[in-house]
Amino acid sequence: MTTFAELGIDQDIVDALAAKGIVDAFPIQEQTIPLGLPGQDIIGQAKTGTGKTFGFGIPVVQRLGLNPEPGVKALIVVPTRELAVQVYEDIDLLTSGRSTSVVAIYGGKAYEGQIEQLKAGAQIVVGTPGRLIDLAGQRLLDLSHATEVVLDEADKMLDLGFLPDIEKIFAKVPAIRHTQLFSATMPGPIVTLARRFMSSPIHIRANDPDEGLTQANIRHLVYRAHSLDKDEVISRILQAEGRGKTVIFTRTKRAAQRLVDELGDRGFSVGGVHGDMGQEQRERSMAAFKAGKRDVLVATDVAARGIDVDDVTHVINHTIPDDEKTYLHRAGRTGRAGKTGIAVTFVDWEDLHKWALINRALDFGQPEPIETYSSSPHLYTDLDIPEGTKGRLNTAPKTQSTKTRRPEKAADAAEKQGDGGTTRRRRRRRRAEDAEHVGASFVEGSDKGSSDDAQNAADRDADGAGTHDGQGAEHHDGKSAPQRRRRRRRRGNGSGAAGAPAGA
Structure with a gap:
């Protein structure tokens, strides 16, 4: 395996990587860095989790030099906020020994801090299309000197409908530039985009883009499960032997929050990342997951590309994704950096046709998911779940505790x-x-x-x-109006006047 030092990389970058324990290059890095350093346009294709960020980031940082002039010289465009944060952190690591400044530009956060960093002379911008176009339209972001341009996760740009925005961005950068495009898959529109905006690019495919489904370090399990039993099944999987950080994907943000609440009530340390959360909340939740303060993260597909954590052992698809590309990127959150992982997918009865399409497209070889319940013996053996495991931790709060306290308080009050x-x-x-x-x-x-x-x-x-009668005087008999009416009715019903007091 080739080391970064052997690829002609500047020593300060090699030292910054070594300080984080990163010494050897992955195949995509080994093939793209020697071409990117002299300025060759590159189309890099590899499965998720193979280090594409350093594959394009190292050439960008090194080509800018040790002390670049203030102003935006490099632009890295990413599809999601979470990915913007992850790429920013990686590029910031590469520039730790240089005067180069990096800024992340994305929505959901205040403009002021981002604008201040741009005015301070940041040379590398990592951003999402919407906020980039917004600031450029206000003339707060000048891209006319950005000679290094990178499109990361280009296929996700296509899925989210960002291609028109990409064209607007390319219209603002110099015609003569060094362009790199990286993606896990390469659909037709992305190839067309590359031909329009790149100059004689070299297409590098480090390995088959669907290799993540068949390689030995990721184990895939597909179950046909009932929607009312999924929470219990997931809770038992989370207690499997050797289970580390786990990412659970849901189809909707409402389902994500409901699952966060449910797993939290069952005693698990869980956080969420979805569209109903503010950007600050999402970043805090992601940071807690990366730092190990929470070992379960429930997310929607929007966040999938930005979850770059090496020690994720399990990915659980609470609901089956809509297509094979989404499945590929969900499963790619585990088994990263050469480590092993497990991907579990639940298929509802009404979604069997979706699984049939995914199975056929990815040649998975499992047309019929196994019918599975929380009590199924094969669930325990497949995932190394200890015998007798239930879906609630011993430390989980007991709902009946509030009921037992109320009579005690009433008794105490009576004694007092x-x-x-x-x-x-x-x-x-x-x-x-x-x-x-x-x-x-x-x-x-x-x-x-x-x-x-x-x-x-x-x-x-x-x-x-x-x-009182409403006029400041008390009723003459001192009794309430409802009682008097009731006794009048009693007399009227033939009960006699014997039950009424003499003065009534």
Whole structure:
């Protein structure tokens, strides 16, 4: 295996990589860097997780020199915010021994900080198409001297409908430039784009773009699962032997947040990245996942390209992706940098046709997913889940704990009030308290006899209670209006006047 030092790279860049334990070059880096350094236009194609960022980043940084003039000299365009952050961090590492400044330009964050860095003379810009065009339209971003241009994850640009924006960006950069285009797949429109905006590019394919599905370091498991059982199955998979960081993909942002809440309630350390979250929240969640503070990340496909974490051991597709390219990029989050990984995909009954298309397109060789439930024995053996594992950690909060505390608090309150412990005494106390607010007609057991009624009336008079007629005067009998109406109805129904007090 070739080392970076053997590829003619400047020593400060070699040292910066070595400080992070990066010494040997991957195949795509080994093939693209020697061509990129002298300024050859390149189309680089390799599966995700093989180090494409350093493949184009090292030539860009080295060609700018140790002390480039202030102003934007290099532009790296990426499709998503998460990928912008990841590429920015890699380029920032390469420039750590130089005066070169890097800035990330993407939406969801305030303009001011990005504009200040541009005004301070940043030489390398990493950005998403929308924010780049916005700032360029306001004349806050000058691309007229950007002689180094890179399109990263070009196929994702196509999927997100960014090709018209790419054309606008190319119209703002110099006609004579060094251009590199990197992608995992190479559909027809991307080839057409390359022919329009690149000068005699060399197409480098480090390996087959679909190799990630058949190579030995990624194991693929496909299950036909019921939607109501998925959470339980996932919770048991998360307790598998050797399970490290895990990424779970959902189709919608609502499903992502629901799964985050559910797994958190079951006791797992989980974070989310989806469109309903603010950019600051997404970045904090991603940073916590990378740092190991959370070992489960639930994400939608928008974030897939920016999850560049080497030690992801499991990828779980909560819902099957819509096509084989999305499946490829989801699965590519694990098995990165030559490490091993497991990709688990759940197929709903109504989505079997989608799996048939993906299976055929990628020659997966498994037309019928195995019907699987949380209690299926093969689930435990396939994923090394310990025998007897349930879908809730021992440390998970128990929902019944709130129910058991309420009677205890009521008993404590009763003791503090001096209750002797008899049900009859507590009932009489509540009766007297209720009478102060709503009148004797609502008192439980008010038909026990005239002596009780007389006593209740005496208690109200002693407390100065009673109901009012709305004009500042109290009712003449001291009883509430609802009780008087009830007794009138009783007389009217033929019950006789014997039950009414003499003064009624």
